[in-house]
Amino acid sequence: MTAVVGDAAVGAAEWQLCAHCRSLVYRKRLQRNRSVCPECGRHERLTARERVRQLFDAGSATPLDFQVDPGDPLGFVDTRPYPERIRSAQRKTGLAEAVLCVRGTIGGSPLVAAVMDFDFMGGSLGTAVGELVTRAAEHALDRRIPLLLVTASGGARMQEGALALMQMAKTSQALAELDEAGILTVSLITDPTFGGVAASYATLCDVIVIEPGARLGFAGPRVIEQTIGHVLPTGLQTAEFLLDHGMVDMVCPRAALPATLARILSFGVRDRAERPSGARTAPLVHDGGELAAGSPWETVQQARDPHRPTTLDYIHAMLEDFEELHGDRLASDCTSVVGGLGRLDDVPLVVIGNQKGHTATELAACNFGMATPAGYRKAARLMRLAAKLRLPLLTLVDTPGAYPGPEAEEQGQAVAIADSLRIMTRLPVPVVAVVTGEGGSGGALAIAVANRVLAFSNAVYSVISPEGCAAILWKDAAQAPRAAEALRLETRHLLALGIIDGVIPEPEGGAQADPALAAERLGHAVKSTLDELSGLDARQLIAERRLRFRSFGTLPPA
Structure with missing residues (x-):
């Protein structure tokens, strides 16, 4: 092919015409650019x-x-x-x-x-x-x-x-x-x-x-x-x-x-021999009596503070080589659930979490952390990847609950949550869940069926939001502070009930006051917990996880 510029004929051996933007590109420049047009970005x-x-x-x-x-x-x-x-x-x-x-x-x-x-x-x-x-x-x-x-x-x-x-x-x-x-x-x-x-x-x-x-x-x-x-x-x-x-x-x-x-x-390399063990000491609290008693409603406000670190904030602060993976392979990529592959102290793992945001624009773009069925299907896909590659799974929970809109119902919200719950009960790898902010209802539990469940000290975890509880039982949403106290959703109560296994103390003023320190403490806690679980084989991990959840609500023998 010969291209014409003015009256001069330029040999095709030196120049190439981009089929997209119609720009003449010097062929050697195109080759240096990996055959990508430097003008429009077309990949030849x-x-x-x-x-x-x-x-x-x-x-x-x-x-x-x-x-x-x-x-x-x-x-x-x-x-x-x-x-x-x-x-x-x-x-x-x-x-x-x-x-x-x-x-x-x-x-x-x-x-x-x-x-x-x-x-x-x-x-x-x-x-x-x-x-x-x-x-x-x-x-x-x-x-x-x-x-x-x-x-x-x-x-x-x-x-x-x-x-x-x-x-x-x-x-x-x-x-x-x-x-x-x-x-x-x-x-x-x-x-x-x-x-x-x-x-x-x-x-x-x-x-x-x-x-x-x-x-x-x-x-x-x-x-x-x-x-x-x-x-x-x-x-x-x-x-x-x-x-x-x-x-x-x-x-x-x-x-x-x-x-x-x-x-x-x-992440497909089979040799894990380089994995360090016991490199960190977890600052975990296991006795609820060591946690200060405060106002449950104020704790709810702390957990919801938009300045708290998001899942992606924690991921980028804690993990190396993080590669975010997208999509449910069916119809959508829910922005309120994020996940992918990363390394914590050279330990490869799969991470999944609810994503909110800091500004009004970010919160709206992430649907305020309320996952759609596509989000749970994406999470399920990543759970299966963890199982296939025999990588530990870390989940970070921060959601007011699953998205309750009509579109979610049309797309099978209940089915998607149920499928996620079932998958987690049979994962043959260590699973650690951390409630970093809000743990709302089945939308939170869907990614929290874990061997160990941890929570930040200002996190909350409940069957329903205080506002929802107040509206249903007191017929008055203004009774939310009263409902918050009745629900026992604070970490000191959650520890006593066995809902969580440990509490990560937050920096003075909350995780939002010092996100870097909060991320450091989270990394310590997760690494220590994974080290604790590393001695269990697949069968033991599944059996222990199932026993943990089987015990909730079990009455003592008569």
Whole structure:
């Protein structure tokens, strides 16, 4: 291609026209920028080999020479015989098929990768591609290291008929085996990823990363238009749309991919030998008599103070390498529940918490910490990830309760909470819950079925808000202070009832007066509690947790 600027012809060898913003970009500058347009940020397609060079540590990538041959099972001929199309794609790309399998490291973490190349027959999923992806998964399983799938596909390969269709089940089965073995799987979605690839291994991974502007969907725009006569709205199926609708964990620019993937993959390392033990002493109070008696209503106001640290404040102060994960993989990404992977004193863990905010704008954006069904489904997804990777789970509770709106009822609020409760009863990992502010009703308990439940000294935990209790029982919301006292929602009473196991003393003036010290004390308490639980195996952890909750309300023998 030759571009014309004024009267001067500029060779395509030196300049490239951006298909999005129509800017002429110096080709070497584009290459230095990882094939991302410096004017508009459009991510151009990469070949499989380019992708490997950009992602893997220098010199670490070793091709996995899996020998496969798609053959010509149907004797398919359109305008050209199928074998001729295969040979043409091989000459064009230098690949035997539409996926390149390699083993190597990213940020020092070992992994196996299957990287698709759209230039090979549109990255279509045929028997050879399915076989290569499956063998890559089996190789990762054999070596107990993470699997990375980089996808780019227009869908299943029509020239192989129903045999191509079967690859969706075959590859999904391979990922299920990695799930059963506790092997981390990561998907990197690039543009475009459609059809059978999108509806199988691309979206079955533990963590789904997508490049800006990349499109992902079952039916491509052309198929939708030709089948039902609808033109897709602008932005549908794009990375940003998918993030908002809970389908992916993060949109990551290409320049940040190596570091981001390195952090994620590091949580798939099986060796925990470096884990320190007993490095911190917890400032926990176990006797309610040591806690000062105050006004229950004033404690409620303290717990609700918008200046108190939020879950994300605590996470960023306590944890290293935190990677937030998004979405319920169904319809939404609830902003009032946050979570992801992080490290506390080099101990990898999964963290989930209610998120509020400090300003009126932040509080409204987070729905005042009231989770929707999507929030509980996101939490459940992260709980299952903790169980799969055998990572401890930390939950930070700070909510007035689950969102009670009509939309939540339509989307199954009660079912989502019940499912979360059940999942937590059978998690085979240490679970620590901390009430950092408000612990309101079933919305709080949904993420607090733990081996150990702690609370900050100014936190509250109750079956209902004081206002709600007053309105129902006294028919007068103004009786909330009276209800607060009757509900015994303070930590000294919660300790006596066995609802919580320990209290974290807050700094003078409350956690909001010294957020850094509050976070330090929280980190000490969580680390000490995890050390205490580290000697229990999966069966013991489940049995102890179930016994803890089984005992509530048990009457002594007659």
